[in-house]
Amino acid sequence: SELSHSSSILIIGAGTWGVSTALHLARRGYTNVTVLDEYPQPSQISAGNDLNKISSFVNPPDESDKDYANQIFFAALSKGFKEDPIFQPHFHEVGIVMSALSPGGLQQIQKRNQEGFDMTELNEPEDFQKTMPSGILTGPVRGWKGFWRKNGAGWVHARNALLSAIVESQRLGVNFNCGYPQGKAVRLLHRNPDPTNNNGLTGDVIGVETQDNKRYFASRVILATGANSDQFLDFKKQLRPTAWTLAHIRMSPEEAKSYANLPVLFNADQGFFMEPDQDNHELKICDEHPGYCNWVIGADGERRSVPFARQQIPIESAKRIRALLRATMPQLADRPFSFARLCWCADTVDRNFLIDFHPDHPSLLLAVGASGRGFAHIPSIGGFIADRLEGRMEAKVAAAVRWRPEQALNRNWDDTLNRFGGQYKVMNLQEITEWTNIPNGYTESL
Ligand code: FAD
Ligand code: FSA
Numbered sequence: 001s002e003l004s005h006s007s008s009i010l011i012i013g014a015g016t017w018g019v020s021t022a023l024h025l026a027r028r029g030y031t032n033v034t035v036l037d038e039y040p041q042p043s044q045i046s047a048g049n050d051l052n053k054i055s056s057f058v059n060p061p062d063e064s065d066k067d068y069a070n071q072i073f074f075a076a077l078s079k080g081f082k083e084d085p086i087f088q089p090h091f092h093e094v095g096i097v098m099s100a101l102s103p104g105g106l107q108q109i110q111k112r113n114q115e116g117f118d119m120t121e122l123n124e125p126e127d128f129q130k131t132m133p134s135g136i137l138t139g140p141v142r143g144w145k146g147f148w149r150k151n152g153a154g155w156v157h158a159r160n161a162l163l164s165a166i167v168e169s170q171r172l173g174v175n176f177n178c179g180y181p182q183g184k185a186v187r188l189l190h191r192n193p194d195p196t197n198n199n200g201l202t203g204d205v206i207g208v209e210t211q212d213n214k215r216y217f218a219s220r221v222i223l224a225t226g227a228n229s230d231q232f233l234d235f236k237k238q239l240r241p242t243a244w245t246l247a248h249i250r251m252s253p254e255e256a257k258s259y260a261n262l263p264v265l266f267n268a269d270q271g272f273f274m275e276p277d278q279d280n281h282e283l284k285i286c287d288e289h290p291g292y293c294n295w296v297i298g299a300d301g302e303r304r305s306v307p308f309a310r311q312q313i314p315i316e317s318a319k320r321i322r323a324l325l326r327a328t329m330p331q332l333a334d335r336p337f338s339f340a341r342l343c344w345c346a347d348t349v350d351r352n353f354l355i356d357f358h359p360d361h362p363s364l365l366l367a368v369g370a371s372g373r374g375f376a377h378i379p380s381i382g383g384f385i386a387d388r389l390e391g392r393m394e395a396k397v398a399a400a401v402r403w404r405p406e407q408a409l410n411r412n413w414d415d416t417l418n419r420f421g422g423q424y425k426v427m428n429l430q431e432i433t434e435w436t437n438i439p440n441g442y443t444e445s446l
Contacts, residue, residue, distance in 0.1 A: 005028075009032060010221045014041055015048050021367060024385070037183045038183050050158040051277050051282060055153070056152060069400030080378075092157070093152070106145055129141060131263055182214065186208075191204045223366050224385075228241070238354060241346050242347050248285075260276075285324060292314070292427045293429065308444050350407065354403065359403055
């Protein structure tokens with residue numbers, strides 16, 4: 001049916017992209033938007049439900065830019081964090097120290113569009129130490145090279161930005177149906193399914209069934225379930241659910257103050273951290289690596305990475321986090337972790353997003369494949385998803401984010417996708433036997 005502002009639109013997943021989409025649709029005047037999520041808001045498994053995320057600005061690209069589509073996305077998020085009152089308060093323009101140890105890591109950090117920003121090269125340990133007040137980077141910072149970008153970059157209070165978008169969407173009339181079992185989508189509903197073809201998963205998508213056996217019908221369905229998306233349909237290997245690891249250290253209020261306003265520190269081989277949040281005085285640290293998959297062999301003999309939620313991390317990852325602290329802030333290296341978790345996202349083959357209608361289900365719009373860099377886009381990605389819904393996404397952008405199974409035909413599941421650190425390979429959670437044992441850490445029953 002033709003799309004109008006009163007069309008029923010169902011968004012599955014109230015994570016980073018689902019919420020951004022809900023907000024943009026509501027702002028455009030859509031009056032019948034419903035969002036489902038299996039967890040109460042903000043979802044504890046959303047990759048965006050996090051203390052902080054890195055974001056940096058770029059200027060609008062020229063038509064001839066080789067990476068035009070991505071630069072368009074980045075230019076839009078830059079505008080959003082500068083101008084949109086829903087997001088602007090959550091962005092902290094503290095700058096970023098980008099660094100690496102390995103030749104590959106160094107090459108990777110140089111690739112970003114940095115024109116027009118205040119940049120300083122960093123070569124010696126003292127150069128790095130001077131990017132923060134004395135007493136913070138007391139570690140050796142040995143062998144690091146990189147640069148300090150003082151403006152147009154920083155961090156977002158991710159959970160607060162997500163909540164801000166949820167509250168504003170609700171104010172504009174979006175209906176959120178979240179929590180278990182009523183918000184958990186279990187399968188897509190099809191019009192005139194043909195039981196002799198593709199297990200009956202044929203015909204257009206007309207809605208979704210939830211865990212409590214209710215059926216939601218809608219004229220358009222937008223799938224925004226992040227790393228869990230490939231349980232709903234065959235993505236033809238276009239998505240690889242992959243997990244990264246994070247831990248928190250709780251500081252005293254005074255300590256948190258003395259670590260305030262630090263630039264983000266990112267090392268492509270070792271990991272990264274940002275200043276502690278000033279409400280709960282928690283410092284988040286990530287070790288950098290090509291990711292963990294949870295490989296299981298399907299009935300077809302193919303490998304599949306199946307996400308599961310766990311608020312613990314492998315001991316080897318905890319050790320890497322402590323190694324990063326010893327290199328940078330050894331005074332914190334032996335503190336207990338107050339929290340840790342696996343954080344799942346889904347990588348496409350080329351790490352471009354996947355925002356397109358499904359070729360066999362014309363009312364199903366896919367908004368997936370955030371590829372481990374989708375949070376920064378929270379102010380703006382929903383606008384692009386809404387453009388696609390309305391059939392007016394710019395052609396060059398639509399081409400980059402199209403349904404593209406041909407790209408995944410011979411997919412190398414072990415591709416590190418220009419990531420470094422850890423064991424310099426994609427790791428397998430099936431092989432992990434030792435996990436942290438942080439009190440009260442939630443583990444999904446498997
Ligand atoms: P999510 O935000 O994960 O949302 C998916 C939602 O779907 C969840 O709310 C979930 O509850 C819901 N859901 C799942 N299954 C169902 C179901 N069956 N029914 C109903 N609901 C369901 N990006 C950056 O830009 N900058 C960074 O610094 C950065 N750091 C990161 C650090 C880590 C450790 C990780 C893991 C990722 C990081 N990212 C970063 C990537 C970014 O977080 C993700 O790309 C982005 O949040 C993905 O958004 P999404 O909406 O696709 O998925
Ligand atoms: O600058 C960035 O976009 C950092 S994204 C942070 C991160 O943890 C990656 O370092 C990691 O490789 C993965 O993509 C998840 O997100």
